[in-house]
Amino acid sequence: MKRANQTEVKEFVFQGFSNFQEHQLILFVVFLSLYILTLAGNLIIVTVIRIDHHLHTPMYFFLSVLSTSETFYSLVIIPRMLSSLVGRSQSISLEGCGTQLFFFLGFAITNCLLLAVMGYDRYVAICNPLCYSIVMNWRVCVILASSVCATGFSLSLIQAMAIFRLPFCDSLIEHFFCDVRPMLDLACVTPIINDVLTLIISLLAITAPATFLFISYILIISTILQIASAEGRKKTFATCASHLTVVIIHYGCASIAYFKPKSENTKDQDQLISVTYTVIKPLLNPIVYSLRNKEVQDALWRVMGRKSLS
Template identity: 70%
Template sequence: YLLTENHSMKIQNHTEVNEFYFQGFSSFQEHQITLFLIFLALYILTLAGNVIIVIIIQIDRHLHTPMYFFLSMLSTSETLYSLVIIPRMLSSLVCRDKSISLAGCATQMFFFVTFGINNCFLLTAMGYDRYVAICNPLRYTVIMNKKVCALLVWGAFSIGLVVAMTQVTSVFRLPFCDIEVAHFFCDIRPVMKLSCTDTTINEILTLIISILVLLVPMGLVFISYVLIISTILKIASAEGRQKAFATCASHLTVVIVHYGCAAIAYLKPKSENTKDQDQLISVTYTVITPLLNPVVYSLRNKEVKDALLRAIGKKHL
């Protein structure tokens, strides 16, 4: 009877919840300033790296190809993705006010999901581009024309929008009783845990969406690379094989880390990890992964490095 009465009182009180509070990195209370400085440095590097890649691709005509068009779209999406999460996280580390309104939380979740899924499908489009370039080189310019590239980018963004609207609507229709989000941003599962009611249906919906937006793109990229590798192995010269592998290495590195982190975060069984372990995984895919894109494509891609040198007038270096 007491349990029923308490549950009833919580249901009645859920209308009073109009903001949440982030617990953030409360386990590392004495290291808040250190964490702030580390994350700020990584954030500045992420913004600078992705912005430089977008600018270089825009101004250098040698990079006006489908591959680099997709890379510029990915860099733009990664920049917006990190912008949704990291500034608010940095603020929570140094300010006493760790609150966020219900509308603000819903908005953050919406854009986080939109750009996260957009990144997944952009990487798939880049995998398809590499497949066409290596397996159908004579028809590459015909197949990967401007219209097809624009449709692939628009399709990736549209899927992100639709899924984000579905996910956010399902979460924020729940009645909330608790106000402390055991996280540093409004991720789906931590917010659902604040609900008074059974969230089994929402959990199932989240799992289905995660499978569709992670395993389907991963499967398509895997098929692309099976066909790519089988084609590369048929190339007679060692130099030709090496050049073909080099064009795929950067993309494959980003794909493995991006999908790997996302799969660990959203496809693992319902929380066997501690809060600190969950936060470590989240830091990886919200802070480290957006930085990985410019680092990998800058260090491993000769064309990008040459374009950067041309842009700063130091080609002969």
């Protein structure tokens, strides 16, 4: 079904925070502060893991990859959003919008799949400890990390190409970045195929790894409950507590964003959800792994002590 007044759109204009004109300076300061903390936190985690040899294990290798991916994920969205808040650039070209959507989805899907791989690492470490060094050797770790990145950006490319082959009838994006649903809302045709494709990719990127993680943690918890001593159970569960916390936050935000029925869509709700998974969630990763993970804390103190002595 075609819309009236179809014209070729070569540029889009963000309308994301137009309802908060009087608060845009405050939002700029808040988001900039959170962005700086996110960059600093993820950089510290990657640096500590790289320097401290105690953290040269598969679990922390995947954590460093996740932190790197989260850094680029926020880099794709937040700088342009900050620029829009101070009125410097409300518009984006068609090519720029497609590029932003591609990289945003690529890193987002990669993060979902990386969390599943980290869950598998914890499953092998707890349920099959004798085989851990054989199953999770460095060659396997590199292959897994490379595979999830390739899969994430392949699915992202398919989604972006499908969306930007559509004709657009409007140039006003009621959002602060080029996301899937806001772009489909601008299409001149009813994008049934794109809706189906979005659902399939969401199932592959969110539901499938979430189901895998759910089954993995059932097996992990059942194994932990078989440990005789309470201290042993507590110590073993502590090795995956940080990961489980990040998983719940990450998949919770992603599920709300991409499985919420269209009839429930409102501009303010969508923006609040989007701010949660683009600005706040990337910051929670280093906070959780810094506050809840004793090995990372100990490694940080060792690195700081080493710098102080030198």
